[in-house]
Amino acid sequence: MTTTNDRTPVEGLGERVSAARDEVLGRGETFYPGPSRIHLAAFPPKERWDDWVELDSRAWPTRVEKRSMLVPTTCFNCESACGLLAYVDRETLQVRKFEGNPEHPGSRGRNCAKGPATVNQVTDPDRILYPMRRAGERGEGRWEQVDWDTALEDIAGRIRTAITENRPNAVMYHVGRPGEDGFTERVLASWGVDGHNSHTNVCSSGARSGYHYWSGIDRPSPDHANAKVIFLISSHLETGHYFNPHAQRIMEAKANGAKIIVVDTRLSNTATHADHWVSPYPGSEAAINLAIAHGLIASKRYDREFVRRWWNWKEYLRAVHPQRPETFEEFEDVLSTLYAEYTPEYAAAESGIDAAVIREITDVVASAGTALSTHNWRSAAAGNLGGWQVSRTLFLVSALLGAVASPGGTHLNAWNKFVPKPMHVPGHPHQWNELTWPLEYPLAMNELSFLLPHMLQEGRGTLDVYFTRVYNPVWTNPDGMVWSEVLREESLIGLHVALTPTWNETAYLADYVLPMGLGSERHDLHSYEQYDGQWIGFRQPVTRTARERLGESVTDTRQSNPGEVWEENEFWMELSWRIDPDGTLGIRKFYESQTDPGKRLSVDEYYRWIFENSVPGLPEKAAAEGLDPLAFMRRYGAFEVSSHVGQVFEEPVDDGLLAGAATTDLGRVYSPAPKPPVTNLAPMGAPVPDAEGRHPVGVDVDGEVKRGFPTPSGLLEFYSSTLADWGWPEYAVPTYIKSHIHPEHLAADQVPLISTFRLPTQIHTRSANAKWLNELAQTNPLWIHPTQAAPLGLRSGDLVRVSTDIGHFVVKAWVTEGIRPGVVACSHHMGRWVPKEQPERHGGQTAATVDLSRTGSTWTMKRLRGVGPYESSDPDTARIWWSDVGVHQNMTFAVHPDPISGMHCWHQAVRVTRAEPGDSYGDISVDTDKSRALYRQWLERTRDARQVSPDGTRRPYWLMRPLKPGPEVFRIPDEARE
């Protein structure tokens, strides 16, 4: 045995190092630089974020020091909300660059190309710096600068008039990339307006539906990092939802030996990393999923105990097989035959994938056990009629294996997300907006946003004030020319306000263009499901925070932003304040300071209250560093609320809630006790109380009351009574719906066009003014297989005409074996344009100048010129070497609303021919009469609430809805029945 006196010299040194470490850590400083310590991956230690010194590379070989303040914020380019660190020059207070924020639990210091490119957007010489008002006719291209007061008074006055004249539905807010979780929903609720309109039905509502019917929660949260098998129906390693945070965890799992299965018709970058790449005929993905489920069931490789405990099989038997005993063995017997037709051979016939391959991936999936992470978000769920069954059948595979919220399994977002409660929470609006929630779509997951112009043209309503907010529907949505028609019509839209950092195709048709801040110029609070934990990320105007660190007082973000660029929170607070100048409308109280009554709430007070009162653990963590919670968030930009959340549904319900509780014979437990206060506002389903008014608190599983899922049954709903009761009994269990582009529905000369895939370095309109990103990607050729190109005599670069149901576009071919034969594909993000009437600089680096003309219902677009070098304050614009900007294909797509989910079904049936004489690259032609005819055709697929509602309401109350009105307006009014 040794004694302390026997210590070796090395041990003595170790004690000294330990003592030094304790001393440094005790000061809240970094002892070992990290977390990535080798070579160029190092991060500046956090105690040096106030004064970080680097050498100016441009001054080399002279050693010139650059001193920066490092201020965290959150990227605003895609939905991932990755952490950024802004390097703010201490002398000029300008942002030099953005790198990753190592303190962010989701992105962990890493970013994709779009994050650092924020600096391009900040310094874009063509960005909008001041409020602009149109000076001529809408779309004429004449603009004048106005001051914020003028714009605010005008807009507030119009909204006030609409509210006081009891026309609240004449106010609508249409959002592209959301900012703070729930913020604008609360603004609209405070106005008493049901005017929230999201982009979600052109994005993810198909996948959301599938998850929501199962679990009452509309987003998956796969624990990729700990998975043994990762099953992706997407391209998550390049562009999928939460691309960077998920991609880094997928690669971790791969490095640990996980197998990756990628189902993607294209050879995406993700597919190149797969152990199993499956390239099916588009729309057949659900058939493949069901064949896998069939394989698991037939070979009894599913988790019997999980299925027995957590599926609502008893409710299913009672509803569908009432003659059978309600035993699990009976259910297994039914299950063994229910999917018997979905053999690998059936799936092979539908998908074109060899049955042996489907058997092989079934075995791989089965080998994962509860460590199977699965994900589908857009992709097939966004492309096809019935696409919502893709995510639903994918979750069926997870639910069969018990891989739900297990380590390495698929969790649910409401449990991996934290939305703190703010100071003021307005109640539900007592209005129902039928322009966004029409009776034909009682089960739509989100607003029927992309049908808005058709509904306005049909005379279903008009809008007094219409906000498009970081959104460009003319370009992003299908039927862009119908949007264009409606936005030009002042009798349909009285005032169009575009809140945007950049000029875009929709902003050209606005009355006001109001400059909104980029990711480093605005406040937002975010939380997203990116692993099995909960975090909040704080977006902040970095130059404002930098000035405050230097002792300045900033009370309005415009004081520190470029030009008169504003942030949205202050904008909405100020607008609301002006709508209700004397408080008589009951709006002003939601924006009033608590510390300084009578004054408008400041963003500092707003966030200070949240961080001090609503985020568990944050005050303590901040105090440990001698900071208050707001200062902590301004310093680090993120906070992890919890980790390893696990299977929340297995948690027991508090005894206090069970006193006097009633349990139905299906196990649902209702409590008469008051609802406990909610600390996490993450959205989820809201199962309704029972007939006695008791609220659902859990579900009885084997004699124990567990929290369960936020579904009507409290269980995972293999069988959806909602779908059965609301007119779709044939889809009450997960099944396969043949797509609108199924071979049975195509003419002999038609092929499917996949138009949904994205480029890793672009993001819709928002990346338009990022020069680095534009240099990386400028075009979107049509992917076509050699066997398809040969009969047409096509080579890469040849022009082709792609004809849709309503028109055509002319694009270059790219002959590649990276696409399945018989399918063509063209990427999103490209084909930006600016009408020749607009000021020349509005096109900037990315938009072709076009001649847009109309003859009757036919719109024609001819490209006059692409982009090219030009002089500006940024010398790089004189170095633009490319002229191509791609082709705007979405304009030639008619609306395809799924009758259940409401999702626009993006895939198109097209004819691909050689370009005709007179065709030029980028030509587009669209007949909007045909658009309207197709809109009506798809409307006929619906089952109207007036015919199918089981209880006289417009929509199942328990389903999620971004802005939920009061229950009384769910009832279908008598006049609507006539």
Added chain:
Amino acid sequence: MTLEPLRTRTTSEVFRALGVLCETPHPSHATLAGALDLGTPPPAAEHTQVFTLGTVPYAAVYLGKEGMLGGDAADRVAGFWRALGYVPPAEADHLAALLGLLATLGEAEAAELDPARAALLGRARAVLLWEHLLTWVPTFARGVAASGSAFYTDWAALLVEALVAESATLDAPDALPVALTGAPGLPDDVDTVRDLAAALLTPVRSGLVLTRVELARAARDLGLGLRIGERSYVLASMLEQDPVATLAWVAHRADAWGAHHTRDAETLGPVARFWAERATTTAITCRARRDSTEEVLSDVR
């Protein structure tokens, strides 16, 4: 608590600190160097001279059959990380990563209450030490000492001292570590001077490390032109200019390395003997080539 876990914890701190000091220079290194009695870290340029242009701190360079980064040797180290249940870092065979892992295992062992689990961690630590560190670090450290940097020479000496001290607390392997078993030696025959130079510059084949600085010094001392390029190009050009003198110089260096390795045998056993045998073989091979070359040249003359 027994004193053994305490000892492991404090030595772990030394290994982590030593590892960090061979990473990219950073202001916090001053504190670390002070705690280790190493004085003030030199400017970043010296770090570059030693670790980027001189003796690069990656296991693969010393254990791989090409004497370069990556390859089977690096994969073998990454596999060890995976076997322990860790995700291998981007540079799994970097000295700092390996010393950090040694520290982490030591701390985990010290904190482990279950004797069986602690024994497993101790075993993992022994394998890491004998298989992935002591197989190459003494050779690497001697190369650092030849760099002329006082700070990093002291650092390297402390590193070897600490590793050897640690090895005394862990079971030594009975046989040669796998990393050295089957490692190829100098090829019997080479087609070109470049191939010969590449083999001589591959430590696991030749048993010695010839740094860029040493090559430059030798070229000067031998009166040869120093061609600018990678080390194999430099050495090859020296062999082309004056093969007899250059081979004699390499043989002389191999003698010195062999003597060093032989002295290490007392503490490092079969590992040191392996390296000594390689160096001795190199000396013999070079002299034989020198002699045959001399004969050929005299015939020509």
